[in-house]
Amino acid sequence: MSDSTTVSIKNQNKSAASSLLKKNIRKFMNNKLALFGLIVVVIMTVACVVGMIVGVDYNTPNLTALKTPPGGEHILGTDTIGRDLWARVLYGGCYSIFIGVFCAVMSSVIGAILGAISGYFGGKIDQLIIRISEIFQAFPQLVLVMMLVAIVNKRGLSNLLVIFVLTGWMTTFRMVRNEFMSLKGETYVKVCEAFGMKKSRIMFNQILPNVMSPIIVSTTTNVAFFILQEAALSFIGLGVADSTPTWGNILNAAKSVSVVTNQWWVWVFPGLAISLFVLAINFLGDGLRDVLDAKQQ
Amino acid sequence: MNNQEIILDVKNLNTSFISDRKQVDIVKSVSFQVKRGTTLSVVGESGCGKSVTMNSIMRFLGSNARVSADNIQYNALRDGEITEYHLETYKKSNGPEMRALRGPDMSMVFQDPMSSLNPVYKVGDQVAEGLIQHTGMGKKEAREKVLELFRKLGIPDPESRIDCYPHQFSGGMKQRVVIAIAMICNPELIICDEPTTALDVTIQAQIMELLKDLQVNEGKSIVLITHNMGLVAEMADEVCVMYMGRVVEFGSLEDVFDHTSHPYTKALLRSVPVLGLADGQILETIPGITPNPADIKGGCDFADRCPDCTERCRQGVIPAFEIAKGHRVRCLKYDSFPEVNG
Amino acid sequence: MLKFILKKLLMIIPMLLLISMIVFFGLQMTGVDPINFMVSPETLSANANNVEALRESLGLNDPLIVQYFHWLGNCLHGDFGYSFDGSAIASIIAVRMPYTFELAGYSLVLSAIIGIGIGIISAIRQNGIIDYVGRVLAVLGQAIPQFLVGIILIQFFSIKLGLFPSGNRVSPEATNTFVDAFVHLFLPVLTLTIGMVAVLMRYARNTMLDVLNSDYIKTARSKGIPEWKVYLKHGFRNAMKPVLVILVFRIPMLVGGSVVIESVFSYPGIGLTMTNAITSGDYPVVLVTTLIIAAVMLICSFMVDVFNALLDPRVRLGE
Numbered sequence: 001m002s003d004s005t006t007v008s009i010k011n012q013n014k015s016a017a018s019s020l021l022k023k024n025i026r027k028f029m030n031n032k033l034a035l036f037g038l039i040v041v042v043i044m045t046v047a048c049v050v051g052m053i054v055g056v057d058y059n060t061p062n063l064t065a066l067k068t069p070p071g072g073e074h075i076l077g078t079d080t081i082g083r084d085l086w087a088r089v090l091y092g093g094c095y096s097i098f099i100g101v102f103c104a105v106m107s108s109v110i111g112a113i114l115g116a117i118s119g120y121f122g123g124k125i126d127q128l129i130i131r132i133s134e135i136f137q138a139f140p141q142l143v144l145v146m147m148l149v150a151i152v153n154k155r156g157l158s159n160l161l162v163i164f165v166l167t168g169w170m171t172t173f174r175m176v177r178n179e180f181m182s183l184k185g186e187t188y189v190k191v192c193e194a195f196g197m198k199k200s201r202i203m204f205n206q207i208l209p210n211v212m213s214p215i216i217v218s219t220t221t222n223v224a225f226f227i228l229q230e231a232a233l234s235f236i237g238l239g240v241a242d243s244t245p246t247w248g249n250i251l252n253a254a255k256s257v258s259v260v261t262n263q264w265w266v267w268v269f270p271g272l273a274i275s276l277f278v279l280a281i282n283f284l285g286d287g288l289r290d291v292l293d294a295k296q297q
Numbered sequence: 298m299n300n301q302e303i304i305l306d307v308k309n310l311n312t313s314f315i316s317d318r319k320q321v322d323i324v325k326s327v328s329f330q331v332k333r334g335t336t337l338s339v340v341g342e343s344g345c346g347k348s349v350t351m352n353s354i355m356r357f358l359g360s361n362a363r364v365s366a367d368n369i370q371y372n373a374l375r376d377g378e379i380t381e382y383h384l385e386t387y388k389k390s391n392g393p394e395m396r397a398l399r400g401p402d403m404s405m406v407f408q409d410p411m412s413s414l415n416p417v418y419k420v421g422d423q424v425a426e427g428l429i430q431h432t433g434m435g436k437k438e439a440r441e442k443v444l445e446l447f448r449k450l451g452i453p454d455p456e457s458r459i460d461c462y463p464h465q466f467s468g469g470m471k472q473r474v475v476i477a478i479a480m481i482c483n484p485e486l487i488i489c490d491e492p493t494t495a496l497d498v499t500i501q502a503q504i505m506e507l508l509k510d511l512q513v514n515e516g517k518s519i520v521l522i523t524h525n526m527g528l529v530a531e532m533a534d535e536v537c538v539m540y541m542g543r544v545v546e547f548g549s550l551e552d553v554f555d556h557t558s559h560p561y562t563k564a565l566l567r568s569v570p571v572l573g574l575a576d577g578q579i580l581e582t583i584p585g586i587t588p589n590p591a592d593i594k595g596g597c598d599f600a601d602r603c604p605d606c607t608e609r610c611r612q613g614v615i616p617a618f619e620i621a622k623g624h625r626v627r628c629l630k631y632d633s634f635p636e637v638n639g
Numbered sequence: 640m641l642k643f644i645l646k647k648l649l650m651i652i653p654m655l656l657l658i659s660m661i662v663f664f665g666l667q668m669t670g671v672d673p674i675n676f677m678v679s680p681e682t683l684s685a686n687a688n689n690v691e692a693l694r695e696s697l698g699l700n701d702p703l704i705v706q707y708f709h710w711l712g713n714c715l716h717g718d719f720g721y722s723f724d725g726s727a728i729a730s731i732i733a734v735r736m737p738y739t740f741e742l743a744g745y746s747l748v749l750s751a752i753i754g755i756g757i758g759i760i761s762a763i764r765q766n767g768i769i770d771y772v773g774r775v776l777a778v779l780g781q782a783i784p785q786f787l788v789g790i791i792l793i794q795f796f797s798i799k800l801g802l803f804p805s806g807n808r809v810s811p812e813a814t815n816t817f818v819d820a821f822v823h824l825f826l827p828v829l830t831l832t833i834g835m836v837a838v839l840m841r842y843a844r845n846t847m848l849d850v851l852n853s854d855y856i857k858t859a860r861s862k863g864i865p866e867w868k869v870y871l872k873h874g875f876r877n878a879m880k881p882v883l884v885i886l887v888f889r890i891p892m893l894v895g896g897s898v899v900i901e902s903v904f905s906y907p908g909i910g911l912t913m914t915n916a917i918t919s920g921d922y923p924v925v926l927v928t929t930l931i932i933a934a935v936m937l938i939c940s941f942m943v944d945v946f947n948a949l950l951d952p953r954v955r956l957g958e
Contacts, residue, residue: 135657137940140895143913143932150917150925151665228784235786236902236914254790255903257805261798271787279782357857360765391866399863407861412854415873417952427862462952478858 024291034287040280044273045097051090058087058245070265077265079253085265089273092245095157096274097223099230099246100281103164104222108215110165111172116203118173119180126177133170141167142229146238155241160233164226172218179211213292217285224281231274247274300372300379304486304518305331305354305403308368308638312346312353315361323349325542328638331486331535333374336512336519338533340526340565344587346542347522348408351488355405356390373402373485400427403486404479409495410471414463421459424477431482446477450507469500476507487511488520493528505532526569530554538562541588541598544617548624558626560603597628605630640948647944651937658933659714662926663707719927722916728927731912736931738808739908741820743890743897745828750835751886757836758843759878762851763870773840780837785896789830789903796826806905827904831896835889842885847878880950887943891936 028034061082062074070077076085118129136144148163149155183189184207192202227247233239234248235255242249247270253259254267312324324346331337339347353364369384382402387394407413415423424446425439434442440459447455450473463471472492479487489508493501509532512519521532529536529550536553538546538561546559557563567581585602596611597603603610609629617627618634625637701709713720719728761770780788797805803826809819850856851874859873898910905911909928916924 131657135654135661137891137936139929139933139936140891140898142895142898143929146898146913146917147662147665147925147929150920150922151668224782231784232786232899235784236899237918238914248784251784251787254787257793257798260790260794264794267787267790271784271790275779275783275787278784279778282778282782355861357860359852391860391869396863396865399861401863405857405861407854407858409854413858415855415859415877417876417950423858426859426864430862430864464952475858478862482863 028287028291031287031290033283034290037280037283037285037287040276041284044093044277044280048090048093048097051087052094056084056087056090058083058091069263070269076269077263079250079266080259080263085250085269088245088250089247089270092247092250092270093273093277095240095244095246096227096230096248097277099157099161099164099240100223100225100227102161103168103226104219106161106165107168107222108172108219111169112176112208112211112215114169115173115176116180116208119177120184120199120203120207122181129173130177133173136167137170142232145229145233149233149238155238157240157244160230160240164229168222168226172215172222175214175218176211179214180207183207183210217289217292220281220285220288224278224285227274227281228278300381301374302332303330304333304372304374305520306368306370306372307354308366310350310353310366310369311364312349312358313363315363320363323542324353327539327542327544329537329544329547331518331520333372333485333518334512334516335534336521336532337535337537338521338523338529339537339539340523340529341539342524342565342587345539347539348490349542350539351405351490351520351522354384355399355403355488356384356387356395357405358390371398371403371486400482400484401431402484403488404482404484406472406476406479406487406489406492408491410468410475411495413475414471416463419460419462420466420474423463424474424481427478428481443477443481446481447473450477450480451503452477468496469503472496472500472504473507476504480511484517486518486520488522490522491524492521493525494523508532526566538565543598543627544625545599545627546625547617548621552621552624556621556624558620558624558631559628560605560630561599564602643948644945647941651941654937655934656711658937659711659930660707662930662933663710664703665926667703714927714930720923722924723919723921728924731924732909732927732931735907735909735912738906739894739897739901739910741824742827742831742901742906742908743893745824746831746835746897747886747890747893749828750832750839753832754836754839755843755882755886758840758882759847759870759875761840761844762847763874765848770844773844777837777841780833785830785834786899786903788833789827789900792826792830793903808907823906827897827900827906830900830903831893834896835893838889838892839882839886843878843882846881847874850874850878853877880947883946883950884943887939887946890939894932894935 028038062078062084063082066078066080066082068074068078068082070085074084074086076089079085079088114129114133118126139147144167145163148166149159152159152163180203189202189207192206197206230239230246231248231251234246235252237252237255239248240246242252250270251267251274253263254271259266307330308328310324310327311322313320313322315321327346327350329337329339339350341347349358352358353362353366354369356364358364366385371382371384373380373382382394382398384395384398389395414420421440421443424443425436428434428439428442429436432439443459444455447459452458452470452473458466458470463474466474472495476492487508492508493504496504505528508519508521511517519532521528523529533550535549536547537544538553538559540561546553546557546562548556553562554566557566561583564581564583568583583602588598588601595613597606597615600606600610607629615627615629616636617625617638618631619625619637620631620634717729719732722728722731757769757773761767761773764770793805797803803822805826808823851870855877856869856873859869864872894910897908898914900906901908901910902914909931913925913928913932916922916928
């Protein structure tokens, strides 16, 4: 008999969870902008990845066709040294999206772990981590990144990734810390403590799931943030090395006034790609917030 | 009954909210009267539309609310003269006509004193604001008036408390300040929206006593929204029972408490906890749950939870019947009595 | 209140010390011989024979920690050392810092007025035309990279229309300094403002909506006061605090943005100085500019705390 009841409770939970999921999916689907965002993000990512797998040629200049406007052999035209812009935008998209996603996820992970420790234990550890985050925040992130770029003195993808993650964890950290501070007073945490559960288990298995929704939302919007950050850094010439195409690196060409005036396609297409992607990510993030944020339900 | 006797006359008030492009009716053809110098209690469980009804009359609802009524008439008595105001004709919720009435004629005490006071201003200034607005009184003079009112409302050490900020007050004291804001322009009609729900039981009693004093000594008319039947028995002259946005029973305190007629009112009175419940005696609850206002269907809203429900109860709109003078019940059990609007 | 301000002010000092330490040891890590930026090139070439003696006299053979305090002492006296091209960093800063302050300051004021203004109006007239247009603009303003906005503005206003110069801060043949400043500042300020307005507008709108839904707004209405008083005296005054905090919080974004924008418009401020110094490997300049920017940031966050306290009686009365 006990068997049958446990099974039925399990089933009940399962069906309740699946109906909540269904409800959330329906809610998300009803949000036209969020759906649009999701579709655009998926299409652009798939296009870029397919472009990379197929191995479009982004690097060989077509010397007979320098600065060709869009149309004909080169759909989006060629850049100042005759490289195919369509291939570059696809390839650059891969790098840009990878930078955005990797940095957003990693900085969220670091922010969440530090925030959990800081918020759960409080006291000296909390003070120490808070001070560190305040120092990081005393710099505008871009300036901090520039300083680190100067110290590292090498412009490479991996350096950039490390620097972005190192300078990007503070917002998630603060959010998670504040949530932990209020959640650790809840009765269910006290119950776990009374059971003698391991502290790490309480932190990550019991409390953290409650903070997951805002972390997911902020990670999503951070993807857009890092993509923009990379673009800005590459634009002023301090981002990834020029040999690696990213959307920002392609846009770097627009530093010259003659390109801005005469070869509009060189900056309009990568500009459109980056804006559209960031726009879509922002819509997606807003949609996720509406669905996941329990406070609004 | 004439305008002299009735201070507020509401006929066929309907309020609905637009949410997700759908219209949800919250208050449905509500009619009631408040007699001058008496207390009307509006009772019903949470979500039955009591607060929305009063907020509709005061026009405090947001832009997604649609309010319509045949008549919302407020009769002001000034120096023996009656002036009629037809609130339903005012187009703008916060237009000059409504604003002129709020404060000097009708005012409201809100449910939660913790959030009803603006945290950034001194309480004295918040109380004086309405007075200065309506009388053009100077700051100093207004301050004297506020001090006087604080003393009357039993706020200790008013001279120093008047310059404090809301966060320095306890809940009960805050509610006294909220009452002071409502009282400062000496209105005739005070609507109290669950004024003690957010307070401790002992403080509750003090606040209620204060309101009763105001009503008895100063001849104020009070509308008291509550779900506490004990308070109703203590305070009310007349009772208006609401369920699912409709008035199901309306009458004097004796009518409703001693000649309880509507099955819902009966159930409501049975579910009041009594001190010293005998062994084995179980506190009754009303079976079933309050339906969602979005699920509209015909017939009596209480049909699903009603012990006396018949086939007829599930069709059409149930009218109200006057079973005694001034005692109206919206139930088909009494269809031998004359049908009335209300 | 005074105690509160003093306490916050005192908190800045250890933070600055710590940052300067990071900066100083960062400088050591780049492996540049510090003598190159501690002594002006003339002195260095004049004393070419006894560099070692100079080193000793400057304390460069002392332990790092002693050197740090030495350097710190110099910085406090306004002696920031020399850049690789031989000019005193202090004088570079003195010329270029005001330019950046102009750029960031005007953008801050302008975006505060426009962003908060539109945000508040959107909240009051929710779902009205201004609200709708504002929301679309906010979304676009956050999606288009700021430097791209700059490029588009250059393309349109200075190349197509020829209304404004595409860069620099002063024209050589300038006669009327005010007009000259205006035309040079217009596009960069506009670019920075667009980005800030997008963020502020959205935030101000949401905050004001929250405030307008609170109970004390209903209390204010129940007093029969005019609507503008309800919105300004009761609504805006309460929405001010979080909005101001966000405004000051966004100053790093503004400074970071101005680094990029100065590059777009070849505007000779601190940001461009820093960018050029990084690309040319002029570390002394990089580190001093970073230190200055950090100091400005700390002062800003100090100001947030003070504003916060002034606006909120709970903080002001020290509870």
